[in-house]
Amino acid sequence: AIEITLGGAFFCTQLVGRVMADEGGGIIVNVTSTAGVLRSGEEAAPQAAGQAGLVGLTRQAARELATRLHVPTAAAEARVIFEDPAIEAVAICSSTDTHAAFIIEAARAGKHIFCEKPIAYDLAQIDAALAAVAEAGVKLQIGFNRRFDPNFRHVREMVAAGKIGKGSIEFAIQAGGQEPAMHDGRNDPGFNVHYSLEPSPGRHTLGAHLYYEMFQLWKRLKDLPKPSLLFTKDSKYKIDEEKARVAAACSKFMSLSNGAGMCMFGLFLGAKRIPTFDWLNAATGWKLTPGDYMLIGERIQTLKQAFNVKHGIEPKDNFMSSRALGKTPQKEGANKGRSVDIEKLAPGYWDQFGWDNNTGKPKEETLHKLDIK
Numbered sequence: 001a002i003e004i005t006l007g008g009a010f011f012c013t014q015l016v017g018r019v020m021a022d023e024g025g026g027i028i029v030n031v032t033s034t035a036g037v038l039r040s041g042e043e044a045a046p047q048a049a050g051q052a053g054l055v056g057l058t059r060q061a062a063r064e065l066a067t068r069l070h071v072p073t074a075a076a077e078a079r080v081i082f083e084d085p086a087i088e089a090v091a092i093c094s095s096t097d098t099h100a101a102f103i104i105e106a107a108r109a110g111k112h113i114f115c116e117k118p119i120a121y122d123l124a125q126i127d128a129a130l131a132a133v134a135e136a137g138v139k140l141q142i143g144f145n146r147r148f149d150p151n152f153r154h155v156r157e158m159v160a161a162g163k164i165g166k167g168s169i170e171f172a173i174q175a176g177g178q179e180p181a182m183h184d185g186r187n188d189p190g191f192n193v194h195y196s197l198e199p200s201p202g203r204h205t206l207g208a209h210l211y212y213e214m215f216q217l218w219k220r221l222k223d224l225p226k227p228s229l230l231f232t233k234d235s236k237y238k239i240d241e242e243k244a245r246v247a248a249a250c251s252k253f254m255s256l257s258n259g260a261g262m263c264m265f266g267l268f269l270g271a272k273r274i275p276t277f278d279w280l281n282a283a284t285g286w287k288l289t290p291g292d293y294m295l296i297g298e299r300i301q302t303l304k305q306a307f308n309v310k311h312g313i314e315p316k317d318n319f320m321s322s323r324a325l326g327k328t329p330q331k332e333g334a335n336k337g338r339s340v341d342i343e344k345l346a347p348g349y350w351d352q353f354g355w356d357n358n359t360g361k362p363k364e365e366t367l368h369k370l371d372i373k
Contacts, residue, residue, distance in 0.1 A: 178202030207250025244348030315360030
């Protein structure tokens, strides 16, 4: 027996129909609006079997829909559903302000729960709802992005079977399945480094040659390289240890800064004008050096990489697509002849973190040094 709380959501009307037609079980539909619901429900569920009931904002609306769906019971209060021992599970797709309360009521009544996102806008309400679910020992699933929708599933199966999308990945501009921002990594190869090598690939907010120059970290960390005021464009594409140190410094600094809630645009004013390390000491009461804080950033970065590896994500699978790397360089235009060899850049970057420079996986001694277990 399933209760479906419906807020005009097409997915839920289809689910109502499928369960009614295929399962023959008792179904309770809690309707908050009937626009589009009547047609979908009427077509998909001509006959309801078993213990069934329907709840609406008004008893009249509930009765009208119940009649169309051949549901014997109509009510205006969810309490009727929660108190019905024949109902085993509920699906909550009403307005967000009702989700947490309905979850708590359903859990206390021993019902398994499917709820549309989000649970609530307030963390305290979310915690209370989750606590009620844990205490009752019922199952709770949050619906997100319709990944179990039959149409979405069908497309996924078609792609997996090779019936559609053949070769299309070669034309996609992506890194690890993520679409990067407008910043072209062939123009500033530092973008392609971070698009490809960050644990969260495709992000333009973590580093680039340009960002390093604006961060001016060498003014606080004397062991970091200071960029030359004059350089040729071609020099940015040369693969050397300095490029690896620059990229790793950006990653560490942004991992730290993001963890502290800093604004990247403010950080562009430079480490002297925006004294991030001093502000963190003032806020925490610590007396850490800039190097200490960069080590914190390194730990955050390594923890993210280790998490990916633990869950089966191969670092090399996040490399930018060949087209975006310029593996076949353009013959004309702003990126004429430009190409970024990420396979040769990756080992130097990984080595800066103590990750295996062939696989990108954190080494055991690195995890031990950073106290990551």
